[in-house]
Amino acid sequence: MDRGDSPTGGRVGRRAALRAAAAACVVTLASEPTTAQDADAITEADLGAALRVTDRAYSEAERALMLPSVREMRRAMRQVRMAAIPQGAEPAIRFDPWVPGVPLPSGRSAFRPTKPVAPADAIDPDSLAFQPVSVLSAMLRARRVTSVELTQMYLQRLRMFDPQLLCVVTLTEELAMRQAEQADREIAAGRWRGPLHGVPWGAKDLLFTKGIRTTFGAKPYEDQIPPTDATVVQRLERAGAVLVAKLSLGELAMGDVWFRGMTRCPWDLTQGSSGSSAGPGAATAAGLVGFSIGTETLGSIVSPCVRNGTTGLRPTYGRVPRTGAMALSWTMDKIGPITRSVEDCALVLHAIAGPDGADMTVRPVPFSWEPAKGLAGLKIGLDEAGFAAQKDEAARAVYDRALDVLRKAGAELKPIRLPSMAGAYAELTNVIDVEGAASFASLIAQGKLADLAQQGPNNWPNIFRVGTTVAGVDYIAMMQLRAQLQREMAAAMADFDCYVTPPYATLVLTNLTGHPTLITRAGMDGRKPIMIEFTGQLYREDAILRVGHVFERAMGTPGGWPKLG
Structure with missing residues (x-):
């Protein structure tokens, strides 16, 4: 029947x-x-x-x-x-960025970072604050500085400069000093946990921290105190890193405005820090932390890095567990580091990547970091259309120099033709609206959208309400189109390990397909950083990090870091 x-x-x-x-x-x-x-x-x-x-x-x-x-x-x-569904509960449908036929990294992970030598001379605090993790790590291991000293320095800078930047939600001083003292004892006893041991860091305030409020940047969650740590927080603690602050995000992971105001850019205090990883971007650029953790659904690592001149890595979707992180869009949320160097991104990713048994989207794919390999064997694409679309003359001049640096370093850049995001593909970001409305259904039902700071047509309250009107069959149709886009992207990248592009040129495309992106500085226009991106095959963070590392070694850090008064 x-x-x-x-x-x-x-x-x-x-x-x-x-x-x-x-x-x-x-x-x-x-x-x-x-x-x-x-x-x-x-x-x-x-x-x-x-x-x-x-x-x-x-x-x-x-x-x-x-x-x-x-x-x-x-x-x-x-x-x-009316069922009791907690915020962030994963639905029984999952997105997989992998397309059949695309090879995945296999074998054992290899981790062979560079070995910086601790500086022979003393470094003044203003310079020490901006050192990359790799240098801080060398100094800690050589006992040229203690974790307690670094932690006290960064806590002092967070207090001093937060009134200008508005990037701190909560200082975690008690926890930080306890972790720093433990790190110093272990290092002195020869129990070295690795390159993050004793290094202070800041967490975007949508990562759960046990007993420490986690606000999502939004008034309705201002007093939320989680009973557990996020997986990423647990892993960084195991790596010996020292959590000094919960850093701001635009409310519910959009923009740079949260319930205390707008997080500002240290290069230009009249501008916002961009978002939604606004606090991590501003604090890392201003030398208030050794490194930070951000998240991205659609630009929330890339955009703050563009504004603040920091280096950021948005890993492959399914590389880093999101357990214990605020859920906005289950099929697009990703967690990654914001740092002051390319290698720092590799060091942090090595500590936080891999399955945790809870986030079922995470694959057991090895990650290797072997910077000594340089560009050997890498096939690098050039997004000619993306660079041709750049209208700003200063940016065009920077990109011309940047591509010349890559070629002189041995990169053979070949044109890559990427899928067009015209037509129906341009509408696929509405997936976020629907999934976000589902993720915050209880907020909608309780009438608490009115408590959010921003209430315009392009802010979450209105977006979520509109998201509730999308038919289920239309959501499924968007996901079917998305699978088609994944196949087109796989075909476009079949002959490449990675490609180079200006920021934002393929931001929507790669967030929908789940490909990893590294963003780093290529130059300056006055006090405005000009950034460049490297996007890799799925789970090939090693490729984009190697290219970025070679590029950074050749370019340095144009413009240095912003100094606040």
């Missing part, structure tokens, strides 16, 4: 049958009384108006047939919405 038909030819309601079967199960839900008046609240005119919103056209007879089932569907979905 098909389609719920009874032996006598009568129609049996599929949902009624399923509800009867489910009655044997014990499910704890908040009950909601259903009255005849409530069931009759939806009229045929209401249904017709709703269908116009979703761009569906059905005949009068079809609408009449639908109406009783639509009333029942509304009741059923209300019951679903």
Whole structure:
């Protein structure tokens, strides 16, 4: 028997049958009384108006047939919405960036970082604060500086400069001093945990920290205190890193405005730091932390790095576990480092990558860091269309020099033709609107969207409300189109390990496909950093880091770092 038909030819309601079967199960839900008046609240005119919103056209007879089932569907979905679903709970559908036929790294991970020598002469605090992790690590291991000294220095700088930058949500001083003292004891005893041991860092304030508030940058979560640490926080603690601060993010991971105001760029205090990893970007550029952790759904690592001149790595989707991080878009959220050097990104990724048994999107794919290999064997593409689209003359001059530096370093750059994001592909970012509305359904239901600081047409309250109107079949259609885009991207990159491009040129494309991107500085226009990007094959962070490392060694850090008064 098909389609719920009874032996006598009568129609049996599929949902009624399923509800009867489910009655044997014990499910704890908040009950909601259903009255005849409530069931009759939806009229045929209401249904017709709703269908116009979703761009569906059905005949009068079809609408009449639908109406009783639509009333029942509304009741059923209300019951679903009343279930106790915690923020961040992963749905039973998963995105996989991998496309069949695309090779993945295999074998054992290799980790052979460079070995900087601790400076022979003393470094003044203003210079010490801006040293890369690799140098701080060498100094700590040689006991030229202690973790307690570094931690006290960064805590002092966080207090001193936060009034200008507004980048600190919570100073974690008690925890930091405890971790720093432990690091010093272990280092003195010869128990070296690795290159992050004793190095102070800052966490974007959407990573859960046990017993320390995690606000998501939003007033409704201002007093939220998680009972556990995020996986990334746990792993950095195991690596010996010292958490000195929870850093600001634009509310619910958009922009640079949070419940205390706008996080500012240390290069230009009249500008925001961009977002949503606004605090990590500003604090790292201003020398307030050794490194920081950001997240990206659609530009939230790349954009603050562009504004602040920091180096950032957005790993492959499924490289770093998101367990214990605020969920905005399950199929697009990624976690990665923001630093002051390319190698620092590799050191941090090595500590935080790999499955944790909880985030089921994370693959057990090896990550290797062998900078001594340089550019050997790498096939590098050139996004000619992206560079040709640059209209700013200062930026064009910087990019011409940057590409020349790469070629002189041995890179053979060949044109790559990437998928166009025109037409329906341009609409795929609406996936975030729908998933975000689902992720914050309880906030919507409780009427707390009104508590968010920004209430314009392009801010979350309005975006989430609109997201609730997208039909399920349209969400599935977007994901089907996205899979098609993944296949096109796989074909475009088949002959390349990575490609070079200006910032933002392929930002939407690569966030949808899940490819990793490294962003680093190529030059300056006055006090404005000009950045360049390297995007790699899936799980080939090693390739883009090697290219970026060679580029950085040739270029240095043009313009240095911003000094605040």
